[in-house]
Amino acid sequence: MVDVELRLEEFRIELNGYCYRMLGSAFEAEDAVQETMVRAWKAFDKFEGRAALRSWLYRIATNVCLDMLGSAQRRARPMELGPSAKAREVTEVVPLPEQVWVGPVPDSRVVPDRSDPAEVAVARDSIRLAFVAALQHLPPKQRAVLILREVLAWSAQETAELLGLTVASVNSALQRARATIASADLTGDRLEPLDKDQSDLLSRYVQAFEAYDMASLAALLHEDATVSMPPIALWFRGHDEIRQWMLGPGAHCRGSRLVPTVANGLPAFGQYRPSGPDGRHEPWALIVLETSGNKITGINSFLDVERVFPLFRLPSHPDEAA
Structure with missing residues (x-):
């Protein structure tokens, strides 16, 4: 089973990235990936290679995330919860629970070390705070469709098979998701160390x-x-x-x-x-x-x-x- 664990671990970082975009929390994403690994390890003897290992793991991770999102409130940024404050009028500050917020994540936990600069650029663009916050406005399955199609470049057929939908449903969900994301302010620059x-x-x-x-x-x-x-x-x-x-x-x-x-x-x-x-x-x-x-x-x-x-x-x- 050591070989199984090594094969599964190869996908941890990219699964972390997927679950982070789905959940908006680095801590919940790591919990989701760990649960994915446990489920995959327990069921590996039933995995007959009818689908690629990567697709199988994404199916498990998606189900874990959908379960976690079933009773969760939408995570947000402070700018989405009310108008800006006036500094002179602030009399007290009250912290809200962690599950309210879209949280930060280290790039190293969610961006695979790939040789293709274009893939790395897409991965980094799609973990920016504004983009992850915008994703939280989408219904969970619509969120998964957008991430799989637009970020991970899965085909409509692959996405439909993973989510148990028809290709037409995937295309429709993607269109609605794009319309929602288009209304968000996603301007801004990613970190460019050589700039x-x-x-x-x-x-x-x-x-x-x-x-x-x-x-x-x-x-x-x-x-x-x-x-x-x-x-x-x-x-x-x-x-x-x-x-x-x-x-x-x-x-x-x-x-x-x-x-x-x-x-x-x-x-x-x-x-x-x-x-x-x-x-x-x-x-x-x-x-x-x-x-x-x-x-x-x-x-x-x-x-x-x-x-x-x-x-x-x-x-x-x-x-x-x-």
């Missing part, structure tokens, strides 16, 4: 944030840039509101240090905030940046560091970063 302009933008962001220079930071923001802080529901839009928040309740972030990483095909940073009189820096947030052109359009600070930092293998202290 000098993007690299310069990120370097300037780190310098401005670590110096807590709000004038320099504002100069990097698009005029309609947003800041959100899951699991807190409030969010802000525009230079003035972001500046007021950062210099008001958010001023405790002054003196923070940033450690670079990658999340959802986007540039990201582990944020370490000063804590205590000795000035020691402690984990505070995973910051995921959305950019377009030479401006930052979104700053997403995920505050659940007890779960998120280990997921991204971020150290407990910035000086421990490789």
